[in-house]
Amino acid sequence: MVADALSKKTVHAAHLMIKELELLERFKDMKLQVELVSEFIRCSALAISSDFLNLVNEKQLVDANLKGVRELLGSDEAKKFALGSDNVLRFRGRVCVPEDAKVKRLILKEGHKSRLSLHPGMTKMY
Numbered sequence: 001m002v003a004d005a006l007s008k009k010t011v012h013a014a015h016l017m018i019k020e021l022e023l024l025e026r027f028k029d030m031k032l033q034v035e036l037v038s039e040f041i042r043c044s045a046l047a048i049s050s051d052f053l054n055l056v057n058e059k060q061l062v063d064a065n066l067k068g069v070r071e072l073l074g075s076d077e078a079k080k081f082a083l084g085s086d087n088v089l090r091f092r093g094r095v096c097v098p099e100d101a102k103v104k105r106l107i108l109k110e111g112h113k114s115r116l117s118l119h120p121g122m123t124k125m126y
Helices: 005-029 052-062 064-071 101-113
Strands: 032-036 041-045 081-083 089-091
Antiparallel strands (some): 081 089
């Protein structure tokens, strides 16, 4: 088969489209939003903050069990526990949830009712 100019152009365009998709995936990994329009390219980042970890930290300070763990930090008994840069106690990198009904309700509500839900429901799972 003899390659002509049109078939080469198609292959070149397909290669560019693949590279563009790879670039967009890298932007997604960096949490950047990219909007491609014929006149311009818009690149932006969105930062969302929450006071949830502040609430967890406050409740950890009054939780008897977690107060005891904080006192043992640095010892062999609590070697898998650590304080994060936000002063929240973690076990193997996961936030320690204090014995507090309000905090637990918030976690369950976020996990089941949020648009960023952990559990999308039976219909979506099916």
